[in-house]
Every structure is written in C-alpha cells, then in structure tokens.
Amino acid sequence: MGGFEGSPPPFESQEYAVTLDNVSKRYPEAEPGRRALDDLSLGVRKGRFCAVMGPPKSGKTTLLHCMAGLVRPSSGTVRWGHAEADSIGVVRTDDLPHPGASVRDFVSARPEGPERSDREVRNACRLARLWPRRRDVRELTPVQLKKATLARALADSPRLLLVDEPPCTAGEEHSRVLGDIVRRAVRTLEVTAVMATDDPLAASRADSVVFLRDGRLVDAVAKASVEEITDCLQFLGER
Incomplete structure (x- = not known):
C-alpha cells in the first residue's frame, strides 16, 4: 500500500520537510516491468534547496508529483513535516x-x-x-x-516549494535567474525547495543535487559546481 490514506500523513521529525520511503510508482499504460519510480528513498531537510536531475524518463516529474501529493505511489510511503503538509507550492509547467x-x-x-x-x-x-x-x-x-x-x-x-522545470532552450540567463530566485526564496522565506531541472547552471545554485536513472536514486552531490554536475550527468549518460 502507498502512503496515502485520506489526507497526507505528517510526521514528527523536525529535520525533514518531505521523506520518501521505498517509493515505487508504475503507471498502467507503461511497458511491462517499467516503473517511473523504483524503490526510491529520499529525505529533504527543512530549509534546504535540492535539485533533481537525470536523463529523460528518469522519474524526475513523478518524484515531484509524489512529493506534492498529486500522485499516489504504487508502494512505499511519502511523509511531510507538520508545517509542510498543509503548505505546498507547486510550479507547474502548464501553469500559463x-x-x-x-x-x-x-x-x-x-x-x-x-x-x-x-x-x-x-x-x-x-x-x-x-x-x-x-x-x-x-x-x-x-x-x-x-x-x-x-x-x-x-x-x-509555502513551506515546501516544488518546481518542475522543462528542458530549456532560452539560454544561460533563464537557468541562472531560475536558480537564483529559488535560492533567494529558501534564504528569505525559510522555505524548503525541490527543483527538477536539466540544466547544470540552475542546479549549481542548490545545496545538493540528486541524480535519478530509471526511477532509482543513483548519486548525490552537495554544493557542486557546474563542472561537477556536468561530469555526473555525462557519467550517467554513458552507463
């Protein structure tokens, strides 16, 4: 069973804004055996900015949707801090x-x-x-x-800000500005932020970057430079 029974369950920890415990998600229309998320466990500390990266169909959007309570996991549990459970801000790519x-x-x-x-x-x-x-x-x-x-x-x-950023062709200014705004929100509002992005420049503004592949968490780096993030992405692409 997934972690949704009625309203999203908060948890007692003072450290984490959102936690995923052994979360898997399979969509009915997906090819047999393929999971958007595959037994993924991840916790995001309160007041931190976490970037999520990975190749196409790695599970980035599904991860954010589970964190937002928009998608129920097929198995595993999603938990929120007490303040975050009732205060989630979602930036949708189709919110035009x-x-x-x-x-x-x-x-x-x-x-x-x-x-x-x-x-x-x-x-x-x-x-x-x-x-x-x-x-x-x-x-x-x-x-x-x-x-x-x-x-x-x-x-x-919001206490938890979730940003799903589509692949961007607007250049470095767009990526830098987006990362800077989220970084500023974390510092000014004491919000916790998770942003899915394909751009190393935007991700370099984050406190930590986690990398997904085939719905699994495969790597994580803290306070990484653009060069380090680019190297991690290249390594993922070669596997």
Whole structure:
C-alpha cells in the first residue's frame, strides 16, 4: 500500500520537510516491468534547496508529483513535516496565463477562493525581481514569464516549494535567474525547495543535487559546481 490514506500523513521529525520511503510508482499504460519510480528513498531537510536531475524518463516529474501529493505511489510511503503538509507550492509547467491577463492578475489569481492580496503579490514579485506592472503577460519574455510563475507560487508563502522545470532552450540567463530566485526564496522565506531541472547552471545554485536513472536514486552531490554536475550527468549518460 502507498502512503496515502485520506489526507497526507505528517510526521514528527523536525529535520525533514518531505521523506520518501521505498517509493515505487508504475503507471498502467507503461511497458511491462517499467516503473517511473523504483524503490526510491529520499529525505529533504527543512530549509534546504535540492535539485533533481537525470536523463529523460528518469522519474524526475513523478518524484515531484509524489512529493506534492498529486500522485499516489504504487508502494512505499511519502511523509511531510507538520508545517509542510498543509503548505505546498507547486510550479507547474502548464501553469500559463490566459491571453490578455495582466501580470498582477496572473500572480494574484487562485484556482479557488479569494485572490491573493496586493501585499502578497507585491512581496512575491519583489522576491522574483518582477514588478507587477499592469501589462499584458504576452509582452513578457520567457525569463519574465517564468519569474511570474514562480511569484504566483511564492505569494502563498509555502513551506515546501516544488518546481518542475522543462528542458530549456532560452539560454544561460533563464537557468541562472531560475536558480537564483529559488535560492533567494529558501534564504528569505525559510522555505524548503525541490527543483527538477536539466540544466547544470540552475542546479549549481542548490545545496545538493540528486541524480535519478530509471526511477532509482543513483548519486548525490552537495554544493557542486557546474563542472561537477556536468561530469555526473555525462557519467550517467554513458552507463
């Protein structure tokens, strides 16, 4: 049985924001024998920034979805700290604004319930280095749009921030900015952050980087440089 019975179970540890114990996930439509996650155990300490990397179909997105409570594991348990269980912010790759929306409208909107307050929007945009000007979001550059998406998640002051970053072709500026915003959120808001990324530059901003392959945790490094992360990825690609 997986670790979901009703609401997500919190746990007593003061050290970890989220822990996965022997988690496996198999999707019904997957090829026989293939698991998106395969007996994976991982804990992320509170107040830390962890980057998740690996080749395509290594399980990065499924890992984040399990951490968010969006996907139930086929087996194993996902546990959250008491504060984190009720305060998870998810940056989705498909969370894009409607054409014609202003920057402020996009950042302030909630799927359900009242809009975020002007103060919440202002503080989140300041953290993301994006000023909520009343202009159409279609005028934003790709980097500015990612800032707005992050600001939207940060406006609720989550205790656990999960960022699923798709493969990026926008260049080093995009990667550097994304990693810097998440790093700044960890320091300023004392949030715990986990970001799935393919870019060593963004991952180098993290306190630690974990590497997945075929749904398994195969390596981890702390305070790694771009060169060290690149070497690890190259090694994974050669195995």
